[in-house]
Amino acid sequence: MKLNVDERWDLIDKISKEVVSYGKYEHTLKDALGELSVKPLAGIPIAIAVLYGFWSIFSSFAGTLWTDGFMVKIFDEHFLPWMQTHFPGEGGWFYYIVVGDPAADNCFEAFGVLTSGLFVAIGVVLGAILIFYLMLTLLEDVGYMPRLAVLIDTVLHKIGLHGYAIVPTILSLGCNVPAVTATRILETRKQRFIMMTLLAIFIPCGAQLGIMEEVIPETMGVVVLYLIVGYFIFGFVLNKLIPGKSPEILIDVPPYQMPTRRNVRRKMWMRTSGFLKVAVPFVLLGCVIVNVLYITGVMDWLANAFGPLLTQWFGVPKETVGPLIAAFLRKDLAVAQLSAIEMTSYQMITSVVLVSIYFPCVATFVMILKEGWKELLGSLVVLAVVVFLYGGLVHLIGILAGVA
């Protein structure tokens, strides 16, 4: 029996009336919670609370338990004296590079590759990375991260990224190495480039944050504020300048669920191994190079060469050139070195901001290179411009505020 179109539709209606039962979809508790987390009114307080929890657990685990609790003891009371007594050639330059200052009584000050280098990499940063990535992975798998992305989406769009760029940004607070890899989730080349550059320049990594907390806790808030503001300003500028598209966000927001052990384990391993395999060797290499530069006196020459730029344009003492060069290789140590130079607290803020933005650490450098040499070159150009402008701007603000 052949039906025409209208008849067919009638038949369909009849069948469906018998077979299909309509009901209203009732939100379950999970759905309601999910909705709460996404809408700005409730979502923002929740986000603030989640971040608080994140930060608190981070500092309790990494600071109180890992580093101060056990690592400092292992390194300063056992490893360092053992190295200092058993490593051959005390007084020679090789000893100095590997073990560092023989009179040092803690690993942080020794500056040797195997002492400071290992201590910072394993004793400080590894603990931070572990807890950081564990919590991040849990938040992702529980389903919270996509909601956070949606919340932030509007804001980030203004700088040409979509909400999901929050993931590399947060990752970068741990270590730039996995973060740069994570930029691959962004769709266009323009977005990836903006993200990588902003990460490398404005987001301080876990090591930097840790040292900042240790060495300049009072002014840390202002420094971070400057960095965040810079992140947005330059994101906006880059978005306008660089050709390319920024598509709308379209992500699948999963319901809240329990994370699976296997998933968490895999993600953790993937990210932590990135750090261990790439960042750590570079941290050690960085130590070697910095020590060599100091021994050969190249640092002094550079201090004199760049002196005027530093004092006039940025308004910081010329001794900061040493830490600034060291910042290429070890940003965290650079901050520590800065703290010992006499300067006003505004100068300190400027210097730390400079150190944070002025060069990605060697590991990040390599990661961006892996993504493409053109990207790297572009990033460097942006970097030079940013350092010059923003550093000068920070100084200018200081002058206007009367504190420079």
Add this chain to the structure above:
Amino acid sequence: MAKNKSSIYFGILGAVTLAFGIADLIVTIGGDSFTWGILEIPADPFRGGWGGLIVLFAGLFYLAGSKNLPEIHQLSKVVMGSVLIWIVAGTDIFAMITESIPGGGEGGWFNTLEGFFGTYAPPYAPAIFLLPFSLVVIYCVYRRK
């Protein structure tokens, strides 16, 4: 009846939580922590300021959700309020745990037994007092099922 009882309960809890949150912020701005017996309202910018803000939000969540409690969206607000309390209290407890294990600068690898227990001693922050009351919400959820 259940509806009324829970509404009143969370209404009161919400008000108390909100009060603690505000107190925390005031104390933080003032500068010195306030201790009364086993209660200590912290004054540092992180636990006092940021943490206090979250307790305040939790109070607001409770109050917003306390009317007509069985309704799913209202319940979710109350649950969220509890979650926020759990975050603040939980991180405080976690901090106690990480502090109690290592031996510290002078001691050996691990803390002594007295030192270990001593870390958990009073006074405590407000969120920890609110914690047991916030757990009631689990019961409410359970009963719905």
Add this chain to the structure above:
Amino acid sequence: MTIQRIITLLVLICLLSPLSVLTHAAEETTGILVIAHGSPKESWCKPIRELVENVTLPYPVELGFLEFVEELGDYDFIPEAVEKLDAMGVTRIIGVPLFISSSSGHIAEIEYVLGLRDRWPGEEDPLQQVDTEAEIVLTGAMDDHWAVAQILADRAAELCKNPEDETVVIIAHGTPNETYSEGWINSLESLAEQVKLKLRHFKGFDIEDVRYSFIHADETVYPDLMVRSVVENVSAASDPIVVPLMVSEGFFTRTYIPKLLENLTYAYDGKALTPHSNVVKWIELTASREFSDLTIQIYDEDELLNISIEEVGEYHGHICPCVAVAFRVTELAFSEEIWGGIPHRGDVKIVCGHPSDGHEETFDYILNSPDDLMMKKGDVDLTKDNYVYTFMRKSTGDSITVEVNETIFPEGFFDLRKKCKAKTATPEEIKTFKLAKEELKESFMFLPIDKVFSPEAHAVEEIAQEIEEPEEEAPNVVGGAIFFSILVIGLVLLLALVYGRRKAR
């Protein structure tokens, strides 16, 4: 009858009095003899006498001049000064020659006068020798001691206007005698270097250079070291600041040097080493090195221990300024005036405001009781305020808090330390810091104890309270255990609930 008895008694007493000499002689006492050159002019000699009056040492100090003071009333020659010390019963005399250089011909003359040399070294008539049974020890002269370098730096600093364009020229007597020239030159080289470092890194004057020159030198051998030659040479590229290395103002500073430099432009105020507190300091340090016996006594149960600073130095690895100051503050606290007896291990508690290992290991070695030692924690930026120590006697609750006298620290010491710790110090700054540490160590070890510390003995109760503060509160174990158990129970219940529901599904 009675008168006879009285006379007999008196005679007996007189006969017995020589015995008192025996008891005196059984005690060994030390005396200090400061020796200066002397001049017919009182204006040269008076400042020196005033300065010697300010020398604080635990032994008597006398001033004796080598020559030229016949006309001056109250000024003693060396033999007369030695006689005075003898009359006090001194058995060991430490002679401290207030002379610029050990390579001065006068030192040999002094040795002769003191009976340490058989033949009179000069050509003129020999001077009178001393007549004493006491043992005599002669220390070195000022040479290149840092205290002297500091005086020169202070003098130069007063005349500095534009340090980057100025060069300091030190003028010393020198000697035409070939054998002694080398000694003078080495001393002056060292002094010039120290003055330069002190000006640049203690005082912050970025002086262009520091040079030296001699009034008397063999012109044929060292034409470039003659006064006028050096100043002219310096003037070509820099502005000279002239500073004389002489003990006291007199003919040379007022007349001779200006004459030598006639028609040249230079900054000069003619001030010599005296008066300056560092001359007193130098005398105290130099004398103390000879008699100081840095040992501490403490009982360990019934055994009396004598702990020397060398032992502590070996324990720590070396004697650094920290070990030195920790040792001496203990010496002060354990002294008769303060402790009133020899302390016992276990009865002493120390609170130390300085976190260094040197301090910790010194106190540790002395007390051998870790619970009785409270060290300040953490790697802090050190200042003079860290050098504070509290000693408490547990059995009575008495205590004393001692601070280091802040003038003992070389200028800019802590800033230099900070730079060196942060590796931002230049090699010159590192060198200066090393010198500063040596100075500090010597000061701590050998200056009289009341110049090292400014003791403030607080009342008993006050300090007892202060010691309570740094102590950690005894942990509230019960409260904590209760809370911990609540946590554990709560956690178990929660888990039971979660797994219970899982199973039910």
